[in-house]
Amino acid sequence: xxxxxxSDSHGSTEILQELSTRYSNRVDAMIHCGDSELTADNPIMxxxxxVRGNCDIDARFPDHLVKEMGGINVLVTHGHxxxxxxxxxNLSYKAKENAAQFVFFGHSHTLGAEMMDGTLFLNPGSILLxxxxxxxxxxxxxxxxxxxxxxFLNENHEELVDLTATFSL
Numbered sequence: 451x452x453x454x455x456x457s458d459s460h461g462s463t464e465i466l467q468e469l470s471t472r473y474s475n476r477v478d479a480m481i482h483c484g485d486s487e488l489t490a491d492n493p494i495m496x497x498x499x500x501v502r503g504n505c506d507i508d509a510r511f512p513d514h515l516v517k518e519m520g521g522i523n524v525l526v527t528h529g530h531x532x533x534x535x536x537x538x539x540n541l542s543y544k545a546k547e548n549a550a551q552f553v554f555f556g557h558s559h560t561l562g563a564e565m566m567d568g569t570l571f572l573n574p575g576s577i578l579l580x581x582x583x584x585x586x587x588x589x590x591x592x593x594x595x596x597x598x599x600x601x602f603l604n605e606n607h608e609e610l611v612d613l614t615a616t617f618s619l
Contacts, residue, residue: 457556
């Protein structure tokens with residue numbers, strides 16, 4: 451199972467179209483963790499499972515979604531409703547309530563991936579306005595057997611090798 455995760459594109463359509471063109475036939479799911487600032491009927495969003503961020507005005511996007519994909523229970527949210535800039539505790543409670551194995555979120559514009567209590571928490575950073583690093587980023591997550599491979603890439607699709615991580619399920 452392969453996932454592309456992007457967040458906080460804040461109205462930038464070019465990079466979302468580029469990601470869609472590049473990956474739509476190479477991944478099993480393309481996920482946008484909110485603050486696209488686009489409408490749900492924008493054709494660019496058709497390839498993405500998308501949630502509503504604090505800067506999104508289109509209420510047709512859900513605040514969060516829980517979806518089983520390839521035998522993996524995935525929770526997607528923007529993060530603002532769970533106060534992720536302060537702590538992942540509230541989000542971890544939501545993950546436990548929904549038996550989520552993967553949690554994808556944005557909001558802080560700060561990339562990161564960590565395994566906590568058997569759940570992968572991943573923030574792809576921002577593809578437009580990064581914090582903590584200069585690179586505009588998105589993430590690729592690949593599951594093979596009992597391993598999860600996480601790669602962060604910049605807007606030029608170059609892997610940030612120092613951030614590559616492998617986790618056990």
